[in-house]
Amino acid sequence: xxxxxxxxxxxxxxxxxxxxxxxxxxxxxxxxxxxxxxxxxxxxxxxxxxxxxxxxxxxxxxxxxxxxxxxxxxxxxxxxxxxxxxxxxxxxxxxxxxxxxxxxxxxxxxxxxxxxxxxxxxxxxxxxxxxxxxxxxxxxxxxxxxxxxxxxxxxxxxxxxxxxxxxxxxxxxxxxxxxxxxxxxxxxxxxxxxxxxxxxxxxxxxxxxxxxxxxxxxxxxxxxxxxxxxxxxxxxxxxxxxxxxxxxxxxxxxxxxxxxxxxxxxxxxxxxxxxxxxxxxxxxxxxxxxxxxxxxxxxxxxxxxxxxxxxxxxxxxxxxxxxxxxxxxxxxxxxxxxxxxxxxxxxxxxxxxxxxxxxxxxxxxxxxxxxxxxxxxxxxxxx
Amino acid sequence: xxxxxxxxxxxxxxxxxxxxxxxxxxxxxxxxxxxxxxxxxxxxxxxxxxxxxxxxxxxxxxxxxxxxxxxxxxxxxxxxxxxxxxxxxxxxxxxxxxxxxxxxxxxxxxxxxxxxxxxxxxxxxxxxxxxxxxxxxxxxxxxxxxxxxxxxxxxxxxxxxxxxxxxxxxxxxxxxxxxxxxxxxxxxxxxxxxxxxxxxxxxxxxxxxxxxxxxxxxxxxxxxxxxxxxxxxxxxxxxxxxxxxxxxxxxxxxxxxxxxxxxxxxxxxxxxxxxxxxxxxxxxxxxxxxxxxxxxxxxxxxxxxxxxxxxxxxxxxxxxxxxxxxxxxxxxxxxxxxxxxxxxxxxxxxxxxxxxxxxxxxxxxxxxxxxxxxxxxxxxxxx
Numbered sequence: 001x002x003x004x005x006x007x008x009x010x011x012x013x014x015x016x017x018x019x020x021x022x023x024x025x026x027x028x029x030x031x032x033x034x035x036x037x038x039x040x041x042x043x044x045x046x047x048x049x050x051x052x053x054x055x056x057x058x059x060x061x062x063x064x065x066x067x068x069x070x071x072x073x074x075x076x077x078x079x080x081x082x083x084x085x086x087x088x089x090x091x092x093x094x095x096x097x098x099x100x101x102x103x104x105x106x107x108x109x110x111x112x113x114x115x116x117x118x119x120x121x122x123x124x125x126x127x128x129x130x131x132x133x134x135x136x137x138x139x140x141x142x143x144x145x146x147x148x149x150x151x152x153x154x155x156x157x158x159x160x161x162x163x164x165x166x167x168x169x170x171x172x173x174x175x176x177x178x179x180x181x182x183x184x185x186x187x188x189x190x191x192x193x194x195x196x197x198x199x200x201x202x203x204x205x206x207x208x209x210x211x212x213x214x215x216x217x218x219x220x221x222x223x224x225x226x227x228x229x230x231x232x233x234x235x236x237x238x239x240x241x242x243x244x245x246x247x248x249x250x251x252x253x254x255x256x257x258x259x260x261x262x263x264x265x266x267x268x269x270x271x272x273x274x275x276x277x278x279x280x281x282x283x284x285x286x287x288x289x290x291x292x293x294x295x296x297x298x299x300x301x302x303x304x305x306x307x308x309x310x311x312x313x314x315x316x317x318x319x320x321x322x323x324x325x326x327x328x329x330x331x332x333x334x335x336x337x338x339x340x341x342x343x344x345x346x347x348x349x350x351x352x353x354x355x356x357x358x359x360x361x362x363x364x365x366x367x368x369x370x371x372x373x374x375x376x377x378x379x380x381x382x383x
Numbered sequence: 384x385x386x387x388x389x390x391x392x393x394x395x396x397x398x399x400x401x402x403x404x405x406x407x408x409x410x411x412x413x414x415x416x417x418x419x420x421x422x423x424x425x426x427x428x429x430x431x432x433x434x435x436x437x438x439x440x441x442x443x444x445x446x447x448x449x450x451x452x453x454x455x456x457x458x459x460x461x462x463x464x465x466x467x468x469x470x471x472x473x474x475x476x477x478x479x480x481x482x483x484x485x486x487x488x489x490x491x492x493x494x495x496x497x498x499x500x501x502x503x504x505x506x507x508x509x510x511x512x513x514x515x516x517x518x519x520x521x522x523x524x525x526x527x528x529x530x531x532x533x534x535x536x537x538x539x540x541x542x543x544x545x546x547x548x549x550x551x552x553x554x555x556x557x558x559x560x561x562x563x564x565x566x567x568x569x570x571x572x573x574x575x576x577x578x579x580x581x582x583x584x585x586x587x588x589x590x591x592x593x594x595x596x597x598x599x600x601x602x603x604x605x606x607x608x609x610x611x612x613x614x615x616x617x618x619x620x621x622x623x624x625x626x627x628x629x630x631x632x633x634x635x636x637x638x639x640x641x642x643x644x645x646x647x648x649x650x651x652x653x654x655x656x657x658x659x660x661x662x663x664x665x666x667x668x669x670x671x672x673x674x675x676x677x678x679x680x681x682x683x684x685x686x687x688x689x690x691x692x693x694x695x696x697x698x699x700x701x702x703x704x705x706x707x708x709x710x711x712x713x714x715x716x717x718x719x720x721x722x723x724x725x726x727x728x729x730x731x732x733x734x735x736x737x738x739x740x741x742x743x744x745x746x747x748x749x750x751x752x753x754x755x756x757x758x759x760x761x762x763x764x765x766x
Binding site for chain 1 (some may be wrong): 646
């Protein structure tokens with residue numbers, strides 16, 4: 001298939017590009033290095049250095065991988081994006097091109113403004129580029145489990161039938177997110193659903209949980225093909241932060257009570273899920289939603305797992321609770337459905353001790369480069 | 384109270400400004416003439432000429448009204464809006480500053496882009512101007528009943544308790560709108576709710592139905608103080624369109640089956656509702672939602688009412704169904720709650736035959752200026 005990957009330089013975008021190229025798809029990646037720019041501005045650069053996107057693509061091809069088309073362009077510029085869609089005529093677009101940091105989106109007006117404009121703007125531009133230039137193209141959009149927040153009822157896969165005063169109807173599952181970044185994904189979903197209904201485009205919205213992992217079949221070919229590894233409070237997930245704290249001999253910092261529960265998945269399962277969604281496209285006029293994760297943990301459980309994995313490498317690790325910089329429930333009900341992708345054939349890779357140990361082994365050579373200042377929270381949700 | 388009115392040159396903004404000034408509030412109106420510009424570009428100018436906002440304010444003061452502060456500025460420009468909020472230090476902001484036309488928002492990429500950027504951008508800027516410069520200020524935001532669409536269950540006032548698999552939680556009532564314009568208001572509500580939760584601002588979101596009427600106590604002082612009267616397919620409501628068709632001897636054009644039901648209200652009731660919301664502010668950290676309309680009609684019922692009112696003026700009026708340019712249900716369940724504003728003291732003005740006759744009498748002198756080309760639909764929802 002002809003696949004356009006927006007945000008191809010990202011943590012998910014780059015491994016997806018290699019994986020799809022390897023499977024024989026014709027791949028075009030687009031990125032404007034927004035994440036790299038924000039990482040520089042906020043002192044949140046990745047721990048492991050990575051070449052730029054054009055160099056990554058050349059390295060991958062030189063290592064025996066298949067060629068891919070690289071475009072350095074801002075998808076928030078409609079002229080550029082629509083030209084790429086018109087010329088490349090994709091059968092599927094994987095839309096990862098969003099500012100992905102919740103803490104960054106909470107830093108103040110300027111960061112919030114950038115997040116809202118970029119994320120909603122790219123989604124809007126993509127919808128129109130598809131309507132105008134490739135109306136049959138399937139949009140596979142990266143949403144987030146964070147759109148749902150932590151409601152006191154079971155979370156369904158995108159839709160819910162509500163019975164109210166003796167009558168029934170089906171609606172998008174109600175969503176209320178915990179950061180402006182997550183809220184932009186709520187808005188994205190509303191916008192996509194509107195254009196699905198009125199213009200008959202086809203969309204799959206993947207409500208994904210936090211992803212972990214550095215190893216994919218293609219990334220393992222050459223160390224320079226490694227996915228981005230951020231461990232800071234801006235771009236780092238809690239898993240990465242804990243692993244780096246373990247490697248640096250810093251206590252694992254649990255925000256508040258640590259009962260925050262989320263659904264997690266291995267990077268290799270993201271690759272599977274996106275491929276499965278692409279190979280089984282939504283119908284015209286359909287917004288299909290999958291909840292994309294394989295297992296759920298509390299923050300305390302993650303800390304315990306990292307502590308155990310670290311012990312195998314003779315690293316002694318303490319766990320410490322610190323005041324929560326976020327506004328979120330620290331203990332809550334959490335029971336999200338996630339059967340849709342399993343039914344399409346997803347074979348999960350679970351977060352075993354081996355997986356965490358392998359990540360630690362990958363991190364340890366960079367021990368000296370760990371900046372202790374950036375593992376502690378630098379952004380508060382409100383003031 | 385010190386009241387900032389964004390969109391003060393609009394159909395609602397201008398009568399609100401006069402009404403609040405008359406009641407002794409200190410009023411500052413802001414507008415960038417976006418509606419006038421779009422009206423020119425789309426050949427949708429108002430039937431009755433109106434002076435610009437600065438002239439209106441001068442005329443009103445010269446006629447014995449109270450002075451108000453007029454700022455011609457684009458609220459989508461954060462620098463300008465935040466400066467106005469910082470200097471004026473409003474106790475309430477009435478936020479009408481949105482591109483209000485559903486058909487315009489469906490004209491194509493450029494119009495949709497302008498609508499999304501302007502509407503969401505102004506709401507976002509207002510939230511931040513309030514957070515940074517007037518955190519106690521109450522935001523009274525004009526939403527729309529159109530946010531709810533036409534679900535098959537009763538519409539509540541903004542919130543719904545959902546019981547699902549034996550557990551319960553309260554959510555924003557699910558919303559899915561029929562145009563991009565209405566969808567921007569869905570997104571506005573989500574954005575406001577996010578910042579209410581995280582930053583503790585106070586917001587009232589008024590889910591208003593279509594408004595009709597040209598007469599208010601202040602507008603009646605001088606004919607040049609008349610509210611904007613659009614009858615075209617872009618800015619004209621169905622009521623205005625039918626009245627103008629009746630005045631021009633053109634058949635009333637019902638879109639499709641005409642069973643489309645909406646909640647309507649008189650312009651004087653909008654003034655009451657906004658004043659009631661302002662005088663009884665939402666608490667800090669509260670998003671309060673009212674459904675703002677007083678009676679509901681199908682399009683066919685409106686056509687019958689206009690036909691009867693026209694008969695009193697010896698105008699013979701035919702009713703005709705034409706293909707529906709919109710994507711909407713032409714027959715549907717509709718039972719929205721609207722008790723909140725009544726409980727605050729709203730005294731409704733209903734759509735009597737006298738009210739419609741008075742509007743027709745106001746229109747008839749402009750009979751010769753009616754452009755028949757612009758009463759028929761010029762925009763289709765999808766192609």
